[in-house]
Amino acid sequence: xxxxxxxxxxxxxxxxxxxxxxxxxxxxxxxxxxxxxxxxxxxxxxxxxxxxxxxxxxxxxxxxxxxxxxxxxxxxxxxxxxxxxxxxxxxxxxxxxxxxxxxxxxxxxxxxxxxxxxxxxxxxxxxxxxxxxxxxxxxxxxxxxxxxxxxxxxxxxxxxxxxxxxxxxxxxxxxxxxxxxxxxxxxxxxxxxxxxxxxxxxxxxxxxxxxxxxxxxxxxxxxxxxxxxxxxxxxxxxxxxxxxxxxxxxxxxxxxxxxxxxxxxxxxxxxx
Amino acid sequence: xxxxxxxxxxxxxxxxxxxxxxxxxxxxxxxxxxxxxxxxxxxxxxxxxxxxxxxxxxxxxxxxxxxxxxxxxxxxxxxxxxxxxxxxxxxxxxxxxxxxxxxxxxxxxxxxxxxxxxxxxxxxxxxxxxxxxxxxxxxxxxxxxxxxxxxxxxxxxxxxxxxxxxxxxxxxxxxxxxxxxxxxxxxxxxxxxxxxxxxxxxxxxxxxxxxxxxxxxxxxxxxxxxxxxxxxxxxxxxxxxxxxxxxxxxxxxxxxx
Numbered sequence: 330x331x332x333x334x335x336x337x338x339x340x341x342x343x344x345x346x347x348x349x350x351x352x353x354x355x356x357x358x359x360x361x362x363x364x365x366x367x368x369x370x371x372x373x374x375x376x377x378x379x380x381x382x383x384x385x386x387x388x389x390x391x392x393x394x395x396x397x398x399x400x401x402x403x404x405x406x407x408x409x410x411x412x413x414x415x416x417x418x419x420x421x422x423x424x425x426x427x428x429x430x431x432x433x434x435x436x437x438x439x440x441x442x443x444x445x446x447x448x449x450x451x452x453x454x455x456x457x458x459x460x461x462x463x464x465x466x467x468x469x470x471x472x473x474x475x476x477x478x479x480x481x482x483x484x485x486x487x488x489x490x491x492x493x494x495x496x497x498x499x500x501x502x503x504x505x506x507x508x509x510x511x512x513x514x515x516x517x518x519x520x521x522x523x524x525x526x527x528x529x530x531x532x533x534x535x536x537x538x539x540x541x542x543x544x545x546x547x548x549x550x551x552x553x554x555x556x557x558x559x560x561x562x563x564x565x566x567x568x569x570x571x572x573x574x575x576x577x578x579x580x581x582x583x584x585x586x587x588x589x590x591x592x593x594x595x596x597x598x599x600x601x
Numbered sequence: 602x603x604x605x606x607x608x609x610x611x612x613x614x615x616x617x618x619x620x621x622x623x624x625x626x627x628x629x630x631x632x633x634x635x636x637x638x639x640x641x642x643x644x645x646x647x648x649x650x651x652x653x654x655x656x657x658x659x660x661x662x663x664x665x666x667x668x669x670x671x672x673x674x675x676x677x678x679x680x681x682x683x684x685x686x687x688x689x690x691x692x693x694x695x696x697x698x699x700x701x702x703x704x705x706x707x708x709x710x711x712x713x714x715x716x717x718x719x720x721x722x723x724x725x726x727x728x729x730x731x732x733x734x735x736x737x738x739x740x741x742x743x744x745x746x747x748x749x750x751x752x753x754x755x756x757x758x759x760x761x762x763x764x765x766x767x768x769x770x771x772x773x774x775x776x777x778x779x780x781x782x783x784x785x786x787x788x789x790x791x792x793x794x795x796x797x798x799x800x801x802x803x804x805x806x807x808x809x810x811x812x813x814x815x816x817x818x819x820x821x822x823x824x825x826x827x828x829x830x831x832x833x834x835x836x837x838x839x840x841x842x843x844x845x846x847x848x849x850x851x852x853x854x855x856x857x858x
Binding site for chain 1: 638722723726727728730731733734735736737
């Protein structure tokens, strides 16, 4: 964490996820310069920050989709940063994730998308899978007949709900959401937030969300961390993010055009 | 001068790095082809896509190539009164060379491009990362079935293409050049050896492997956005076409004599 960073006292106990000093470079460009994040079990953390600051890379390092160059990533106290393929695959089974643009499989109908992991892992008849998919998507406010449609036939909001259904279908312990409300109108965004909250609570899951949508962050996060230039510059309870005393956080949270976070500085940080 | 040398050095390093990446990708693709789970539904889908849906384009290409070959060889051989060898020339050219190479190039255009575009789109829309998060290895789910399907289907396509190409030559020989049908057929079979056909089929299997490998490799490493997918598609077609021509010589040289 940078000198400007400050972390509010945590009121929770055993951390589910601990990332400390995580670094990641692409060629000469160092994207993560030492990320420190701690998330307690059943806690919901939102990671905010400008485009290209390293939020998605942080999530991908946590999942092992990208190998971090250094630091430590622990899930339930187990070090994952140098984990082998099988260990990583076992760890990923505990995660559910939604991607920014849904990442639904275009060639598969909705019921196969929703039950994809379950069908890979256990013997399941076609009818069982269809029933489970229908049950899951109806919990998320979609009509049961949608299971026979393909992703391209659905609106953006419906795709986000199907992606959420796929993430929660096998009841993971940890849920990751990458920009869950991006590209949605405020009402649909609000519905998605409520579904996320309901799902996380129902599963008793730990949640990490990347978002630019501050209204969404206020609704779904217990705790907020802001990434800037590859480090966490502030981490604390969501209720305190309006009053951090850190100019970058203030500017970002309130969406101000003027402040230390200029477009030129962001472009330079991204190496554009 | 130093800038010039730096450019050469950079280009050479980039080339070697690309060779290394392709070699690693190939090794991983082969390895995951033999490790369970096997995605038979994916394999079936690819077999239908490559084998069945490529039949019209391969059939038309070899039909007209066989017809042209009959006309051209007749024109040439008539100059030294060797017209009766037309049927033999057509069947040997089609089975040993034209069938596999033309089918390979046509399938490279159709399937190599489609694989690179499909996998490239999956890459840029995070579907490949989604596979990983859903406990499914993309190499096993996406790449292995395509490589197996390509390697299996091309020989069958070429076999059908050979028959159609020879039939094209027969049509021209009999109905345009006035050959007696039974004489043309007996000339077609007279000098044809089993090894002529098997050589073409071995080439086809190699071409099928290369087409699928290049389609998957370029799609898998596609750049961001529509431009990245477009470039991956072009690179897949160009690289598989070039590799087909190189492999064609190498396999021919290997079995020569």
